[in-house]
Amino acid sequence: MDGSTSDTPNLFGVFDQPAQLPARALPTAAEGPFAAVAIEKSVDRALDYAIPKTLVGSVVVGQRVRVPLGRGNKPNFGYVTAIKPTTDYRDPSKIKPLLGIDDKRVLIPPTLMELACWMSRYYIAPLGLVLECIIPSAVKKRTGVGYITFVQLAKPREEVQAFLEKAKAPKRRAVLARLLQLEPGHSVELLRLAKEAGVKPNTVRKLAGLGWISLKAEVDLPGMTADTLVVPATEVSIALNEDQQKVFDDILPRLSPPAGVDGSTQPSPSAGFSVNLLMGVTGSGKTEVYLQCIERVLAQGRQAIVLVPEIALTPQTARRFVARFGKVAILHSGLSAGTRHKYWQQIATGQAQVIVGARSAIFAPVPNLGMIVVDEEHESSYKQDQLPRYHGRDVAVKRAQLEKVPILLGSATPSLEMYERVRREATAGNAENHHGGTEARRATRNSADHSQRHDLKQIDQSRVAAGAKSSSVELPSVPPCLRGDSSSSNYHLLSLPRRVRGLSLPHVEVIDMKQEMRMRRGVNLFSQRLEYMLTNTVAQGHQAILLLNRRGYSNYVHCPSCQHVVTCKYCDKTMTYHRSTGEHTLSAKIMASAHAGQLHCHYCLAVNTLPTQCPECGKLLSLFGLGTQRVEEEMQRKFPDIKFARVDSDTMRSAKDYEELLGKFGRKEIQVMLGTQMIAKGLDYPNVTLVGVISGDTALALPDFRAAERTFQLITQVAGRAGRGDLPGRVILQTFLPDDPTIQAAIKQDYVGFAERELISRKEVGLPPFARMARIVLRDEEADKVQQTAEELAGELAIAAAGTNVQIKGPMPCAVGRIAGYFRHQIVLQSPAATPLQRVLASVRARGLLNKSERIAVDVNPVSLL
Ligand SMILES: Nc1ncnc2c1ncn2[C@@H]1O[C@H](COP(=O)(O)OP(=O)(O)OP(=O)(O)O)[C@@H](O)[C@H]1O
Ligand SMILES: [Zn+2]
Structure with a gap:
């Protein structure tokens, strides 16, 4: 980055009224300095522009500027990525001058600029587009910003004095006389001036037209920043249990600020960048560990960023941060543009101490970042599926590295990428620096015996902290500069192998649906066992969660006579049948004509009516394959008295719908929630004792090498919703593939066993994380x-x-x-x-x-x- 950023004006300086130059007939400017500008559009490189004399010193890296582009010199917006004394252009005389500064604020602070450049290279995305994605459009458009007009004398005081002595107009005299009372060079707010001089604001403005005064609009910063962000914290810390305490003690030295931040001169040997993967079973109290780490960081006057997969789906988690800290900005998609801008400003001034949001919250412009937390790091929703196609977790790791701060990644089912990497790097770091890797390993094994569920045999556990004798102590004897690449020793695998308060993980019972089909007549979506457990659970006043990871009624409309399958006209995909609300059907395999509803394509969102007969042979069509609607129908038929709700993206149109529903569930007004993976995440309801997985196989057959990983994660996560209160939890897992190794691992909730097996097969075929x-x-x-x-x-x-x-x-x-x-x-x-x-x-x-x-x-x- 260019040194010119050091004299950056305050991030919240005034916005400039854009300096205008005529767009046509641009003078050429061969002399420096030059500004490299990444155009917002998709030009895939930064272009050099000459900085006009009047703007030298005002243009700084990170500002949004206006520049001419193309033959017609059409004005475009872009961001200054560097200021340089010379240009590499072959013919500097052809270089165009910059048109003006759009916003005096540094919208992209230096570290974020560096991060953006990295993203542009790494994800093959034009830098301008990356920057676009970093800055909320409300900030660019300055939505909700109020301006205050300030007035200043525009002529020498003597001249004004002389004018006052002879002028007759009493109102103008009053205004000018008031201005003369100001210290030379000072200005006063227009409205106040008008009031004090007893004139209308317009009278003051007219004086500007006559050249006596100058007006300057400044952003109403107090209006922008003073706000409701501060909510009194209502919750105090929970005393950590032994496992949590060990993890916390392990991380603690890495949370200390770099030298000088807290007045200390000695840098802590472990401060700086580190990657900490917290592998904690469901309900092990990971969130409490995040909260207490953040508390430390805030006490040092620094801020923290917390990424969650989707705010709307994790309102409970988000609320815990607000309850604990007060000055929390929750960046959710329902924010108005004005609020979004206000939050941005509050974040940039350090007023917001904790920023909680989905993947884009990683771009929060906090001035003094202390740590980053990524909750449920395995979630694929961290990946953006449009340009720039970045992964929020990976960008978070990069930002932590650039900012030299620790990152804490938590999950009960870490992504194999992260798990493998942390395990490898942690071991490498240990072997390299410790010469005692094996010893540490032995020590770990001896004391890790309590974690029966984590079969630790196969992994190199040299850095698993909980239960180990402080195995990841930093290595004070080796100065940081000798440790080589920081990546070799800054990775730490931490674990919370047990649930809090001595609660046990739910017992998983597997139901072989092939056998079930042989035993019972007709198609039954619920096994006898699940029916029994459901009735029982509700009768005892407890609650249940049922998972089926597919919405709609049936994903397969099929002709039994000619085997024709109805596919989307525009996609190579079967259409999913969605029943119209309120419609009822009587049996699962039923004549299509008895149905009212539509065919939806889940890929292109096309909607068709359900044909009354097979388009190929004219016979009647059948509906195959399960969707949440169909399970809902069966629920209604079999359990007419149970109060239940279907939760999928068809019934939950907004975050508010979902919050309301969770409220009802929390108040026990709903006994059973049936839904897609929406309900598998982060829910913490102590009264849930039963989780039913209607079909454990839906994701297994997908033509994707991560199918097994996804299946394992989903089952383990949803199973983790059961038994979080004092009552033990039970999981009924229905499957047609009871012997599948992934299903088997999911039954045992054995992450390490699953991961080790899956990693071996990925390695054999050379798939990520080995490629x-x-x-x-x-x-x-x-x-x-x-x-x-x-x-x-x-x-x-x-x-x-x-x-x-x-x-x-x-x-x-x-x-x-x-x-x-x-x-x-x-x-x-x-x-x-x-x-x-x-x-x-x-x-x-x-x-x-x-x-x-x-x-x-x-x-x-x-x-x-x-
Ligand atoms: N030390 C503790 N003592 C008692 N209760 C605790 C402790 N730590 C956390 N809890 C409580 O245990 C519950 C589960 O904790 P938390 O939600 O942090 O678990 P988690 O590991 O994040 O779960 P999941 O990954 O399943 O969402 C919460 O209600 C929390 O308040
Ligand atoms: Zn389609």
């Missing part, structure tokens, strides 16, 4: 054309990859070969290491072959391969 992957999806309305373009691009990639260990796979049609009328082909790049892969992509990008367009999407570290 870096990038996926390029091309699309076109014409099948031939997309194939041809894909082949050309694959050819170029192959040339760029020659002599490297980057494999180019494809082009091949995507698993979903057509979406919304577009044919889709993909090319997958894979390499054992990240760098060569990045190099290949960079070289092809530099030739303009990956430019942003509707027809090509580059996804680095994709989370889905459909």
Whole structure:
């Protein structure tokens, strides 16, 4: 970054009235300094502009500016990424001057600028687009900002004095006389001046037209920042239990501020960047550990950012932060533009101490970051599925590294990427620095015996903290500079192997649905066991959660005579039947004509009516496959007295709907919630004693190498909702594949066992986390054309990859070969290491072959391969 940022005006300086230069007939300016500007549009590089004399010193890195672009010199917005004395342009005389500063504030502080540049490189996204995504549009548009007009004399005091002596107009005299009372060079608010002079504001303004005074509009900062953010904290810390305390003590030294921040001169040897993966079973009190770590950081006058997968789905978690700290900004999608801007301003001034939000909260411009927490780090909703296709968790790790602060990642089911990396780096760090890795390992094993559920045999547990004898003590004898790359020793695996208050994990009972089908007549969505348990649970006044990870009624409309399956006209996907609300059907396998409802495509959102007969042979159609609507129907029929609610994106239109529903569930007005993965996350209701998984298999068959991982995570997470109060929890897991190893691991809630097995098979076939992957999806309305373009691009990639260990796979049609009328082909790049892969992509990008367009999407570290 350029040194010129050091004299950056206060982040909240006044907004400039944009300095205007005529757009046409731009003077050329060969002299420096120059500003490199990333245009908001998708120009894939920063362009140099000359800084006009009048603006030298005012233009700084991170500001939003106006620049001419293209032949017509059309004004465009962009962000200053660097100030430089010279330019690399071959003909500097052709360089255009910058038109003006749009906003005097530094919208992108230096570290965020660095982060943006990294994202642009890493995720193959134009820098301007990355910056666009970092700054909320309400901030750019300055929504809700009030202005105050200030008045100042524009002529020498003597001249004003002389004028006063002869002028007749009493009102003007009053105004000018008042201004003369000010200290030279000072200004006064227009409204106040008018009032004090006993004139109308307009009278004052007229004096500006006559040249006597100058007016200057300044942002009403007090109005912007003084607000309701401060809510009195109502909750006090809970005393940590032994496991939590061990984890906390382990992290504590890494939470200390760098030297000087708290007046100390000695830097703590472990302060700075560290990655801490907290592997804690469901209900083990991870959130309490986050809260107490954050408390420390706030006490040092620093701020914390907390990422949660989706605010709307985790209102309980968000509330706990507010209850504990008060000055918390919760960035949820329901904020008005004005509030969003206000929050941004409050964050930037350090008034908001804790920022809680979904992935984009990682861009909060906090002035003095102390730590980052990523809750449920395994969640795929951290990945953005449009440009820039970043992963919020990975960007968070990068930001922590740039800011030299610790990051705490928590999950009961860590992503294999994170787990493998932390385990590897922690071990490497230990082996390198300790020479005692094995010893530490032995010590860990001896004392880790209480964690029966975590089969620790196979992993190198050298850094699992809880239950271990402080195994991840930092290594004071080795000065930081000798530790080599920080990544070798800054990774820590921490664990909370037990639930709080001695509660046990719920018992999981597996029901083989094949057998169930043989035993009972007809199609039964609920096994006898689940029916029994449900009745029993409700009879005892307890509550239940039922999971079915598919919405709609039936995902498979099929003709039993000719085997025709109804697919979307625009996608290679079966249509899902959605019953109209209020409609009832009488049996699961029923004539289509008895149904009223529509066919929905979950890919392109197309909606059709359900055909009355098979379009191929004219016979009657059947409905196959489960959806939440169908389970709802069966609930109504079998348990007419149970008060239950269906929770999926069709019934929950807004965050408010969901909050209301959770409120009812909390007050026990609802006995059973039936829903998609929406209800699998973070819910903490002590009265829930039963969790039913209607079909454990829905995600297993997806053509994606993460299918097993997703299945394991989902089952374990939803199982974790049971038995969080004093009563033990039970889980009924229905499956057609009771012997599948993933289902087996899920039954035992054995994360380590699952992870180790899955990692071995990923390693064998060279899939992430043992390979870096990038996926390029091309699309076109014409099948031939997309194939041809894909082949050309694959050819170029192959040339760029020659002599490297980057494999180019494809082009091949995507698993979903057509979406919304577009044919889709993909090319997958894979390499054992990240760098060569990045190099290949960079070289092809530099030739303009990956430019942003509707027809090509580059996804680095994709989370889905459909
Ligand atoms: N030391 C403690 N003693 C007693 N109760 C605790 C303690 N720590 C946390 N709790 C309580 O236990 C419950 C579960 O804690 P928390 O929600 O933090 O678990 P978690 O690990 O984040 O769960 P999950 O991952 O399943 O969402 C909460 O109600 C919390 O208040
Ligand atoms: Zn479709």
